[in-house]
Amino acid sequence: MGTKITPYVSPEEEGKTAQVARMFDGIAHRYDLLNHLFSLGIDVLWRKRCIRILRKEQPQTMLDVATGTADFAIEAVRMGLDVHVTGVDISAGMLDMGREKIKARGWDQRIELIQGDSVALPFEDGKFDVFTVAFGVRNFEDLDGGLRDMFRVLRPGGLGLVLEFSKPRHFPVKQLFGLYFKRIMPTIGRWVSKDPAAYTYLPESVDAFPEGEDFLQHMARAGYVDLKSRMLSGGIATIYTGRKP
Numbered sequence: 001m002g003t004k005i006t007p008y009v010s011p012e013e014e015g016k017t018a019q020v021a022r023m024f025d026g027i028a029h030r031y032d033l034l035n036h037l038f039s040l041g042i043d044v045l046w047r048k049r050c051i052r053i054l055r056k057e058q059p060q061t062m063l064d065v066a067t068g069t070a071d072f073a074i075e076a077v078r079m080g081l082d083v084h085v086t087g088v089d090i091s092a093g094m095l096d097m098g099r100e101k102i103k104a105r106g107w108d109q110r111i112e113l114i115q116g117d118s119v120a121l122p123f124e125d126g127k128f129d130v131f132t133v134a135f136g137v138r139n140f141e142d143l144d145g146g147l148r149d150m151f152r153v154l155r156p157g158g159l160g161l162v163l164e165f166s167k168p169r170h171f172p173v174k175q176l177f178g179l180y181f182k183r184i185m186p187t188i189g190r191w192v193s194k195d196p197a198a199y200t201y202l203p204e205s206v207d208a209f210p211e212g213e214d215f216l217q218h219m220a221r222a223g224y225v226d227l228k229s230r231m232l233s234g235g236i237a238t239i240y241t242g243r244k245p
Contacts, residue, residue, distance in 0.1 A: 028093035066136020070098030118146035
């Protein structure tokens with residue numbers, strides 16, 4: 001996968017997982033504001049598109065990996081999925097913000113949040129009908145290990161769904177996205193979050209991510225079948241799906 005992109009120091013001094021957790025702990029209080037600001041609110045529409053795909057599965061149990069402040073989990077319940085959602089994230093700070101949002105909506109019995117790592121999920125085999133990861137797989141220290149462990153906890157026939165940023169390839173979206181993502185967004189992010197590294201890391205991590213067919217090959221090696229990808233908003237983001245046989 002080439003050079004490992006990390007938010008701060010080299011991986012030899014502190015692993016990527018620990019760095020990502022530290023970074024998100026530091027920006028948790030501003031994360032929702034910045035997330036919606038940077039995506040111009042389009043991230044909400046992307047999540048809705050994902051949940052419409054999940055609705056066809058009629059899941060009863062859902063795992064949301066890299067749940068952050070639980071936006072995806074909350075939206076799934078808000079859009080009427082009759083499902084119990086378990087959210088997992090490595091950042092205690094993000095989970096604290098998520099729990100506040102869940103409690104404010106009175107959905108404590110529908111959504112639970114647990115601190116954990118994608119490569120060592122604290123669940124038995126085949127526990128979940130579906131899993132989701134929204135804008136989180138590029139932060140995995142071990143991408144293939146994470147895909148394998150999510151596969152493990154998925155029931156046979158269950159669906160895995162990944163929503164991730166990608167790089168537009170056509171004019172003018174490619175040029176506009178590049179300017180915004182690499183110049184404007186990091187500047188605003190440094191000013192609002194007070195973390196110079198966090199929003200420099202974001203475009204770097206997207207650049208390094210094996211998108212499109214390359215990512216589907218990673219899913220195939222982990223055992224997923226019926227693989228599909230759907231580009232969104234001119235290629236700014238992509239939905240990937242795969243099923244456990």
